[in-house]
Amino acid sequence: MNTHIRFILFGAMCSALPLQARETDTLLIEAEQFSERGGWQVDTQFIETMGSPYLLAHGMGECVADASTSITVPGDGSYKVWARTMDWTEALEREGGAGRFSLSIGGTQVGGELGKGKGEWHWEEAGSISLKQGQTTLSLKDLSGFDGRVDAVLLSRSQGLRPPEKCLLEDRIAWKIPGAPLAVEDAGDFDLVVIGGGYGGLGAAISAARMGCKVALVQNREVLGGNGSSEVRVWAKGDLPPSEYLMADIVREISDSAQASPAAAEQFVDAKKEAVVKAEKNITLLLGHHAYGLEMKGEEIAAAKLLEVKTGKIKRVKGRLFADCTGHGFIGQWAGADLTMERKGRMGMSNMWMWKAEASPRSFREEPWMIDLSEKGFPYPQRHHAEWFWEGGFDSHPIKELEQTRDWNLLASYSAWNAIKNHGVYANRDPQEHANAKLQWLAYVGGTRETQQLIGDVVLSDADIEEKKEFPDACVLTTWSIDLHIPHPVYTKENPDRPFISKDIHRHAVDKRVGYPIPYRCFYSRNVPNLFMAGRNISVTREALGTIRVMKTIGMMGVAVGRAAAICKVHACLPRDVYRDHLDEVKTLWRMPGKQRFDSIDELRKSLGESTASTK
Ligand SMILES: Cc1cc2nc3c(=O)[nH]c(=O)nc-3n(C[C@H](O)[C@H](O)[C@H](O)COP(=O)(O)OP(=O)(O)OC[C@H]3O[C@@H](n4cnc5c(N)ncnc54)[C@H](O)[C@@H]3O)c2cc1C
Numbered sequence: 001m002n003t004h005i006r007f008i009l010f011g012a013m014c015s016a017l018p019l020q021a022r023e024t025d026t027l028l029i030e031a032e033q034f035s036e037r038g039g040w041q042v043d044t045q046f047i048e049t050m051g052s053p054y055l056l057a058h059g060m061g062e063c064v065a066d067a068s069t070s071i072t073v074p075g076d077g078s079y080k081v082w083a084r085t086m087d088w089t090e091a092l093e094r095e096g097g098a099g100r101f102s103l104s105i106g107g108t109q110v111g112g113e114l115g116k117g118k119g120e121w122h123w124e125e126a127g128s129i130s131l132k133q134g135q136t137t138l139s140l141k142d143l144s145g146f147d148g149r150v151d152a153v154l155l156s157r158s159q160g161l162r163p164p165e166k167c168l169l170e171d172r173i174a175w176k177i178p179g180a181p182l183a184v185e186d187a188g189d190f191d192l193v194v195i196g197g198g199y200g201g202l203g204a205a206i207s208a209a210r211m212g213c214k215v216a217l218v219q220n221r222e223v224l225g226g227n228g229s230s231e232v233r234v235w236a237k238g239d240l241p242p243s244e245y246l247m248a249d250i251v252r253e254i255s256d257s258a259q260a261s262p263a264a265a266e267q268f269v270d271a272k273k274e275a276v277v278k279a280e281k282n283i284t285l286l287l288g289h290h291a292y293g294l295e296m297k298g299e300e301i302a303a304a305k306l307l308e309v310k311t312g313k314i315k316r317v318k319g320r321l322f323a324d325c326t327g328h329g330f331i332g333q334w335a336g337a338d339l340t341m342e343r344k345g346r347m348g349m350s351n352m353w354m355w356k357a358e359a360s361p362r363s364f365r366e367e368p369w370m371i372d373l374s375e376k377g378f379p380y381p382q383r384h385h386a387e388w389f390w391e392g393g394f395d396s397h398p399i400k401e402l403e404q405t406r407d408w409n410l411l412a413s414y415s416a417w418n419a420i421k422n423h424g425v426y427a428n429r430d431p432q433e434h435a436n437a438k439l440q441w442l443a444y445v446g447g448t449r450e451t452q453q454l455i456g457d458v459v460l461s462d463a464d465i466e467e468k469k470e471f472p473d474a475c476v477l478t479t480w481s482i483d484l485h486i487p488h489p490v491y492t493k494e495n496p497d498r499p500f501i502s503k504d505i506h507r508h509a510v511d512k513r514v515g516y517p518i519p520y521r522c523f524y525s526r527n528v529p530n531l532f533m534a535g536r537n538i539s540v541t542r543e544a545l546g547t548i549r550v551m552k553t554i555g556m557m558g559v560a561v562g563r564a565a566a567i568c569k570v571h572a573c574l575p576r577d578v579y580r581d582h583l584d585e586v587k588t589l590w591r592m593p594g595k596q597r598f599d600s601i602d603e604l605r606k607s608l609g610e611s612t613a614s615t616k
Contacts, residue, residue, distance in 0.1 A: 190284070
């Protein structure tokens with residue numbers, strides 16, 4: 001039964017809707033809620049700009065298996081059918097329609113090839129079909145293998161209906177049509193709501209839970225780890241030098257020991273991370289839940305609004321404290337936190353890839369939208385890996401234009417692969433091996449490095465680090481060099497308008513055997529009183545971001561935050577008060593081993609009382 005698709009007659013409500021229809025039957029089917037997704041992937045990366053998770057046919061040149069779902073046709077009649085889609089190569093000013101697909105209802109194809117011609121998200125009219133009341137099947141067929149995409153399908157018996165132009169999540173709720181999200185479910189009330197399940201979010205959730213806090217961990221992917229997951233395949237770096245604070249323990253529990261980046265999926269230990277989280281009874285893990293907005297009470301965040309990706313359910317999760325571990329700083333942005341964003345010349349997004357030589361020849365189709373690349377345009381992927389320096393989007397907006405950046409990375413990777421497989425100096429380098437080579441993996445989830453920084457009571461700078469400035473709340477050791485990326489001066493000559501290969505510039509400001517301690521005051525917002533942050537969106541200048549952004553360091557930030565959240569709970573206070581009034585106490589917690597556990601805050605309170613007494 002297609003529980004996710006609700007049907008009502010919505011005639012009377014239509015006057016309030018952007019849909020121009022009255023007394024008719026209309027049905028919205030969100031593609032990400034299809035019961036059988038075949039080879040299509042769920043993409044949640046661009047909800048903020050295009051309005052929804054969507055299905056992506058990421059076949060790397062080979063058509064993926066059909067996606068299908070059961071729908072209930074409300075009554076007999078002729079239905080107009082639209083698919084919300086975009087031509088992603090057209091958006092990059094490359095003609096040819098890379099991502100084509102078709103749509104069938106009850107086994108009959110509606111219209112022709114879809115997904116070609118318009119470089120922005122829109123409702124493409126597929127055609128009309130006569131349907132009988134009752135259950136039937138809706139399916140999507142990938143026709144190209146090159147990243148065709150479908151957000152939703154709309155069916156209507158009304159001749160005058162025009163699909164709505166505004167399609168952000170809040171707009172969809174306002175449509176009130178069958179299939180659009182409806183009532184809000186209560187997802188609970190927590191001491192700490194951590195949003196984002198990368199290393200920052202993992203550290204925060206695990207440590208707060210072990211200190212006795214009730215924690216919700218909200219992650220919009222089905223796996224934990226963020227860039228360190230098997231979806232992106234960045235290996236966790238940063239050293240864990242000796243420290244009086246034992247923040248590294250929990251990081252060791254969740255870290256990978258990958259041999260390369262990228263490498264085989266299992267080296268990024270998604271299952272291990274999930275097992276560590278699931279072992280904590282104080283954590284409610286909300287995988288596949290995307291935070292899309294907030295409810296505020298005065299200056300504080302009262303609740304986060306969540307979309308459960310696979311069901312379309314809208315939920316509200318309440319909390320006393322929140323931690324923005326989204327990497328992008330979305331939570332702070334929505335809460336009105338002070339923030340900064342580098343206007344241009346940021347570090348970009350990477351979609352790494354790997355190839356493999358098979359036993360027999362493999363073909364790869366050259367397409368008109370691919371760019372003509374010679375060996376001057378990109379370095380040969382050594383060891384069959386296209387690594388971190390496949391990076392684009394330096395001058396593009398890191399939120400508004402992120403989908404184009406990801407797509408440009410895909411286009412550049414396919415074009416480079418075409419040059420290796422089909423012609424050019426690289427193809428001729430080892431003709432036998434290249435004839436048998438297959439594109440094995442290309443990340444469709446991009447790894448992002450730099451979006452915006454939320455401002456705390458301290459904004460750590462490179463000068464602070466170089467001068468070894470001392471802070472009373474210094475805690476998490478950063479060890480990486482100041483490592484910033486620019487478009488590669490040599491390879492960029494071939495594609496000056498849209499570089500996709502980068503160069504790293506290192507300044508060795510930190511002795512990695514000792515590290516430099518980041519102050520706690522970089523981990524909470526200076527003007528949203530109940531907001532912590534842990535991850536690449538903390539309060540640092542972009543030069544300091546160059547060192548703090550590696551994942552073991554970020555994991556330790558999370559641990560520091562989780563323990564500070566426990567102090568907030570003990571004293572019913574806010575993150576700033578921890579620095580102002582309870583610094584010694586939080587240091588006591590930071591000194592505790594990672595495995596230290598308190599089942600409840602009362603237990604922790606008792607222990608703190610005892611340890612305070614014992615040091616008097
Ligand atoms: C290609 C590349 C190579 C790198 N090399 C290294 C390296 O070698 N070693 C190293 O340690 N670091 C490296 N880094 C840097 C490092 O990966 C990042 O700085 C780090 O992952 C940031 O961690 P984070 O927890 O802040 O964010 P992320 O790892 O980005 O995790 C944030 C998570 O939050 C989720 N999320 C975002 N918004 C929402 C929302 N609204 N609702 C719910 N969930 C949401 C995201 O899907 C994501 O899974 C590299 C980065 C890239 C891109």
